[in-house]
Amino acid sequence: MDFELTSDQEALVSAIDKLAQGFETKPTEFHGFALVSPELEHELTEGQYFDIAQIPELGPLAAAMAVERLARLPCTGEIALSMLLRPQLRKELPRPFGLIENGRPGRFVASARTVVVIDGETVSIAQPAASEVEPVDSLLAYPMGRMREAVKLTRLSDEEAAGARKWLRIALAAEASGLLQAAVASAVEHLTLRKQFGRPLGAFQALRHRMAECAVLAGGVRWLALKAAGTAEEADAALAALHAQESATRVAYEVHQMLGAMGMTLEHPLHLWTYRLKALVAELGGRGGQALAVARHCFGASV
Amino acid sequence: MDFDWDPEQRAFRATVRDFLATHLPPDWESQAHGPGSKSQSAFSKGFCGALARAGLLVPHWPRRWGGREADPWTSFILAEEMWEAGEPRGGQYMNVNWIGPTLMRFGSEAQQERYIPPMARGETIWCQGFSEPEAGSDLASLRTRAEKHGGTYRITGQKIWTSYAGDADTCFLLARTSAGKGGISVFLVPMGTPGIIVRQIPSIIGEGDIHEVFLDEVEVAADALLGAEGQAWEIARTSLSLERVGIPRFALARRMLHRAVETLKRAGRFGQGTFAQAATARAACEAARLYSYSIVDQRRHGKTTGPEASAARYATVMAERLVSEFVVEHVPEALSGGDAMLLAHHQRAIVAGIASGAAEIQLNLIATDLLKLPREPR
Numbered sequence: 001m002d003f004e005l006t007s008d009q010e011a012l013v014s015a016i017d018k019l020a021q022g023f024e025t026k027p028t029e030f031h032g033f034a035l036v037s038p039e040l041e042h043e044l045t046e047g048q049y050f051d052i053a054q055i056p057e058l059g060p061l062a063a064a065m066a067v068e069r070l071a072r073l074p075c076t077g078e079i080a081l082s083m084l085l086r087p088q089l090r091k092e093l094p095r096p097f098g099l100i101e102n103g104r105p106g107r108f109v110a111s112a113r114t115v116v117v118i119d120g121e122t123v124s125i126a127q128p129a130a131s132e133v134e135p136v137d138s139l140l141a142y143p144m145g146r147m148r149e150a151v152k153l154t155r156l157s158d159e160e161a162a163g164a165r166k167w168l169r170i171a172l173a174a175e176a177s178g179l180l181q182a183a184v185a186s187a188v189e190h191l192t193l194r195k196q197f198g199r200p201l202g203a204f205q206a207l208r209h210r211m212a213e214c215a216v217l218a219g220g221v222r223w224l225a226l227k228a229a230g231t232a233e234e235a236d237a238a239l240a241a242l243h244a245q246e247s248a249t250r251v252a253y254e255v256h257q258m259l260g261a262m263g264m265t266l267e268h269p270l271h272l273w274t275y276r277l278k279a280l281v282a283e284l285g286g287r288g289g290q291a292l293a294v295a296r297h298c299f300g301a302s303v
Numbered sequence: 304m305d306f307d308w309d310p311e312q313r314a315f316r317a318t319v320r321d322f323l324a325t326h327l328p329p330d331w332e333s334q335a336h337g338p339g340s341k342s343q344s345a346f347s348k349g350f351c352g353a354l355a356r357a358g359l360l361v362p363h364w365p366r367r368w369g370g371r372e373a374d375p376w377t378s379f380i381l382a383e384e385m386w387e388a389g390e391p392r393g394g395q396y397m398n399v400n401w402i403g404p405t406l407m408r409f410g411s412e413a414q415q416e417r418y419i420p421p422m423a424r425g426e427t428i429w430c431q432g433f434s435e436p437e438a439g440s441d442l443a444s445l446r447t448r449a450e451k452h453g454g455t456y457r458i459t460g461q462k463i464w465t466s467y468a469g470d471a472d473t474c475f476l477l478a479r480t481s482a483g484k485g486g487i488s489v490f491l492v493p494m495g496t497p498g499i500i501v502r503q504i505p506s507i508i509g510e511g512d513i514h515e516v517f518l519d520e521v522e523v524a525a526d527a528l529l530g531a532e533g534q535a536w537e538i539a540r541t542s543l544s545l546e547r548v549g550i551p552r553f554a555l556a557r558r559m560l561h562r563a564v565e566t567l568k569r570a571g572r573f574g575q576g577t578f579a580q581a582a583t584a585r586a587a588c589e590a591a592r593l594y595s596y597s598i599v600d601q602r603r604h605g606k607t608t609g610p611e612a613s614a615a616r617y618a619t620v621m622a623e624r625l626v627s628e629f630v631v632e633h634v635p636e637a638l639s640g641g642d643a644m645l646l647a648h649h650q651r652a653i654v655a656g657i658a659s660g661a662a663e664i665q666l667n668l669i670a671t672d673l674l675k676l677p678r679e680p681r
């Protein structure tokens with residue numbers, strides 16, 4: 001057991017951190033729901049960061065660290081699926097990826113070259129042409145999209161499907177970890193600066209403890225996500241995704257409460273993190289779905 | 304104790320439902336009707352006019368102002384049905400619930416004659432200018448000032464989060480006439496007065512809901528003052544007591560929970576992983592409903608309602624939270640164009656613990672006034 005980063009991981013994390021610094025603030029004139037950054041996409045491609053999991057010294061654990069760091073940015077991009085899921089699929093598939101579950105609008109679908117399609121128990125891969133997908137207006141802070149029509153699906157074997165689900169869980173947890181940290185940081189900043197009744201809001205015990213609990217939840221998700229990326233165990237992936245969704249539900253409520261009306265505006269960036277968390281909460285059957293996976297893989301239940 | 308409605312209450316609810324069935328457009332549920340949108344404001348004028356003609360706009364008001372002195376249950380049943388239908392009255396629910404009654408109590412004869420009849424006819428929109436950038440929960444710290452110059456007041460300052468301000472005819476405005484908590488006064492300010500600028504705030508809760516209102520040397524006649532200088536706190540207390548239970552949000556929350564469950568059933572997805580959560584949310588709606596009813600019933604029996612009203616409101620916040628979390632988790636397509644009604648509910652539910660007083664302030668009241676816990680050190 002060693003929780004220190006290796007020198008390779010250290011180097012990667014600081015490179016990603018440096019890259020991320022250029023995207024740290026929301027452009028003030030942006031008042032949309034999902035902030036997508038083509039520049040970020042470009043820089044990650046240029047630096048070949050989408051392939052870090054395939055580099056033996058780095059692997060999925062370092063990729064999870066990158067995903068987490070980048071999720072803290074107000075802008076989004078198709079990063080987690082490419083960095084964590086794509087390398088695990090047998091066939092080489094072009095990115096960016098998208099994800100559709102049970103026929104509902106899904107993340108990144110309108111610009112995806114590969115779409116993972118989940119329908120009940122089956123997992124398939126589609127490679128829609130640009131004309132076969134379209135964007136969908138959404139409150140969620142990911143670009144959402146859907147297929148215009150039924151496209152050709154290649155169904156994964158049961159074993160491949162299980163692997164895909166596992167890595168989707170890990171990707172979800174790693175992404176949620178970064179989003180949670182950023183949402184907490186944003187609320188902490190607000191509670192520090194905003195004064196009511198002659199003192200900073202952060203001086204009220206009623207808020208301090210709740211924020212502290214949110215920070216603990218975010219920290220817990222981080223360890224679970226990193227461990228799951230490191231071990232690639234089913235049980236770890238299930239626990240990480242469950243704790244991520246549970247924490248996301250709680251933290252999204254709390255941080256919006258802390259911000260008051262300000263958190264309802266598109267001028268404040270909070271929604272750019274919370275409305276990604278809300279999207280992640282719904283994936284893979286939500287907490288009920290993850291609980292089932294935990295029952296199977298941790299408790300040996302035959303459900 | 305009896306948990307059933309009496310025949311008169313049933314009949315009244317049925318009348319309101321019939322009215323809604325005939326007066327809401329067929330595509331009502333598929334429209335995104337943010338409470339403050341231009342289309343909603345325009346719609347509300349026709350709709351409230353028709354409500355007024357049917358005797359359903361202000362039944363609880365005195366006869367002099369077009370009501371029939373109906374009891375608190377009547378107005379609550381009306382409010383439930385309206386909110387559950389997506390509040391087709393738009394911002395006019397405020398006139399009905401508290402602005403009209405407040406003017407009846409504190410307004411001069413001239414103010415009453417000027418402002419109450421248009422409310423009773425359902426043709427005017429008001430906004431509530433309380434909050435300011437630096438004065439949210441701590442309303443007493445508001446800074447907008449009204450200075451007397453001969454026969455007029457000049458009002459300068461800024462309001463924020465003002466719902467319906469974009470379409471409002473008049474603002475129920477709080478401004479400072481002298482220092483301290485006792486120095487705040489209420490002004491009835493026509494929104495067309497020179498010096499008022501309204502800016503819509505882009506938000507996740509729909510078009511036209513929240514605004515900034517800038518007031519620059521806005522000159523109003525001395526008779527824009529409601530009551531006496533410095534009386535705002537007393538007036539606000541009365542208004543708040545009229546709004547005690549708050550909006551019957553639990554009614555729409557419950558309906559939307561059922562709607563979400565029906566969607567899941569149709570898709571074959573209402574299974575093991577969703578039962579406990581749906582059931583918990585359903586119970587929270589019911590708790591909020593009964594809690595609120597107990598407050599309405601206290602009023603019907605002429606009792607003064609105390610801090611339990613805060614408890615009822617907080618129970619409602621919890622119900623809204625659980626229902627919206629259920630929808631986000633299990634019917635997420637609602638947020639991506641899949642169901643306009645669920646989306647509109649989401650946008651209302653997420654402000655349940657913020658708008659018209661933050662939930663934490665209610666909790667402070669419950670702790671201090673209901674539980675009699677010692678106060679936090681200041």
Ligand SMILES: Cc1cc2nc3c(=O)[nH]c(=O)nc-3n(C[C@H](O)[C@H](O)[C@H](O)COP(=O)(O)OP(=O)(O)OC[C@H]3O[C@@H](n4cnc5c(N)ncnc54)[C@H](O)[C@@H]3O)c2cc1C
Pocket residue numbers: 194196197201204206207257258259260261262264430431432433434435438439440441463464465466467508512513654657658659660661662663664667
């Ligand atoms: C949709 C919407 C519509 C609105 N419409 C109107 C309107 O028409 N007119 C109008 O005047 N206002 C309106 N408001 C404003 C509303 O009244 C305020 O948002 C509310 O009073 C809270 O103030 P705030 O947003 O500044 O939050 P803040 O007061 O800054 O509070 C932020 C957080 O700190 C907490 N907090 C504050 N003080 C304490 C304390 N002493 N102890 C513990 N916790 C505390 C709060 O509970 C909250 O969680 C609206 C708001 C919304 C969201």
